[in-house]
Amino acid sequence: MIRTVAASSSEILEAVLALSRSIAGRTDLPALLSGVAESLSRVVTFDHVGLVLHDASENAMQGHILNAPGNPAIENLRLPVDEDPAGWVWLNQTPLVIPRLDSETRWPRFVGRARREFGITTTILVPLTTGESRMGAFGFSSVAPLDPSPAEIAFLERVASEFAVAVESFLAKQAAARERDRLRALFDITNALVSKLTPNKLFPAISEQLSRVIKHDFALLTLRNDSGRLEPYALHSTGPELFEELKEPFDPAGMPAADVLAIGRPIVARDTDLDRYPAMRRFVALGFKSICSAPLITRDRVFGTLALSRMSDLEWTRDDVEFLSQVAGQVSIAVDNSLAYRELSEMKERLATEKLYLEDEIRLDHNIGNMVGQGPAFHSVLKSVQIVAPTDSTVLILGETGTGKELVARAIHEMGGRKKGSFVKVNCAAIPASLLESELFGHEKGSFTGASAQRIGRFELAHQGTLFLDEIGEMPLELQPKLLRAIQDQEFERVGGTRTIRTDVRFLAATNRDLKAMVDENKFRADLYYRLHVFPLRVPPLRERREDIPLLTRYFVQKHAQKMGRTIDTIPAPALEALTRYDWPGNIRELQNLIERSVILTTGNTLNITLPELPENTPAAHPAGSSPGATHIAERERIIKALEEAKGQVGGPNGAAARLGLRRTTLQSRMRKLKISRQYH
Amino acid sequence: MIRIFTANDPMAVRVTVDGQLVDDYVDALNACMSQAMSQPGQVQLFLRDVSHIDERGRSLLAQLASTGVKLSAAGVYSAYIVSEICREHPREPEAERGPRQP
Known part of the structure; x- marks a missing residue:
């Protein structure tokens, strides 16, 4: 079998050196095997060279067999440890020679396939081990019977120890590359999740990124509704056009999803496992062979599943399941946020509609009407309103009682850029002086007796809207500096609070009193008066617009x-x-x-x-x-x-x-x- | 708020309005009237329960009246405004708009 036994020791040494050179720098397993086969073929007689690695996730031996240098490696060779002679070598760390497979009875599945598919008569396996790890077995086989001597076995063990270092390095690189790919995919998926795509566009993007790491033909994201049924949130299929029934909420009973929702852990179902799930018959009939389903969990609640399915025989590795769980975790956060955002948007829209409705109700309840008139005095007021409304200026509306000052204020608000904001009215004469500050600026909890909770004032309520201060002439003198600051700088503190609150409010004020005279009598602050007096708008009494009375x-x-x-x-x-x-x-x-x-x-x-x-x-x-x-x-x-x-x-x-x-x-x-x-x- | 009904009769398009003919609602009525006027036959606008008409609303009514739309209204306020508009903007002769095809 091993020609080097008959060759000189220098030839053996040269073969070992050639082996080292040939495997150095190889980046994939078939190339590595090819290099080994090529360098050993000068000193070793064999028909197939094989590398059998132990898969810890499933306790199986995965074979990579090469029948000639340069050919692709045969890789569909996977057997449980106790059914593979390479498993015995891995377990016992002892070389194994099977001179004649036809008389071997311990590993019938292996023997049957080796003889039937490859015509092998003799197999020699040596441990593939480095100082730190036991990786599997390195083997040679031949169609012609062989009977190696102990020296030849020793030589093969030496070759295997050289080869083991290269394989370990290769496996480490492969693991690192796989990890890098997974992290990159996870990063891309996270980026896709925050990209504000709609579910219909987002999910294919996620599925595509997932495919780079986990091969699959079908992906489905479902959310559990209040009745316990699963609602398809998004699906993506590269296989058959699926499924008409998946467009509607469905009962998960008889599906792996039911178990996932119950236990909150991922489940893999393949081949005979799928028989346990009667609802999956149609799924199997369409050609799907396996499914891996992971739970979507948020705040300790399972609220959906992320499932991937395959039409190929490819196994679900522990890495696959772990990675899918990681992706499901990211998707859970995004979907939960998206649902919360949707709920908030709906609530916001509902509140906006409710606000409009309530404003209408207030208008009706408080008998607030419209500006009606057609005479020149009315048109003059209307023209002033149209001029000042689009600006953000403070307006002081002057006029006798009952002339419609509030209507004018509302018209300014309605015609201005703050129409969508609130129109908040404060009647300074109707609120006791001691409570006016709290009413206007709000208060913090405990700031005075009776302040059992924090309260937002009218200034804050009017944020991005208009604040109408009716009967401004009745404003207590001691409150006027704070009001001036709020109007001028748009900032104030709540009663009992230290935090400065900034608002964006347009101020309108109205009075039927002669503010200038009040300033002269020191009953109204001059600085506040001049601040309010930016655009005085006088509403004429009805006797000055008699032409409007019939209308x-x-x-x-x-x-x-x-x-x-x-x-x-x-x-x-x-x-x-x-x-x-x-x-x-x-x-x-x-x-x-x-x-x-x-x-x-x-x-x-x-x-x-x-x-x-x-x-x-x-x-x-x-x-x-x-x-x-x-x-x-x-x-x-x-x-x-x-x-x-x-x-x-x-x-x-x-x-x-x-x-x-x-x-x-x-x-x-x-x-x-x-x-x-x-x-x- | 405004509510606009359009009824297509063989001889006329009848537009009925409830609510307030003010602000943006004027645009809504204008759009409906443009559509109604694009059809053959007489166009009638009835202000059935209109509580307020602002300057824009009046302008639209005046414009509609001058282009041949027949205005009518219920209620002393709306009817008064309509009558004033009709007095200021007499309608074009109806002969210009033929009967609608069935």
């Missing part, structure tokens, strides 16, 4: 009639004239209250307006309802006048009905009632 009256009539479920389609002209003449010391608020009362008292379609506050000499001082005859005469005259102006035309844009603000059918009904014909023109 305002109609607006309030329609509003209150609708609210009370009444149908009022006529407002007597004399009443409108009287309302227009009146001075309205309470301004629009007074007008609105009067109209509300009138709508309550109206029983028919014509507004029964009562004007007890009006001077005796105004026509409207006599309540319209108190003298039906007079009312009928006045209405008759009004209709006739309108018909004359419309040249007898009742309907149409220029008809009498339009002129009277009535429907055509209503006017016709009145005309019948008052016995008016169309001849009046």
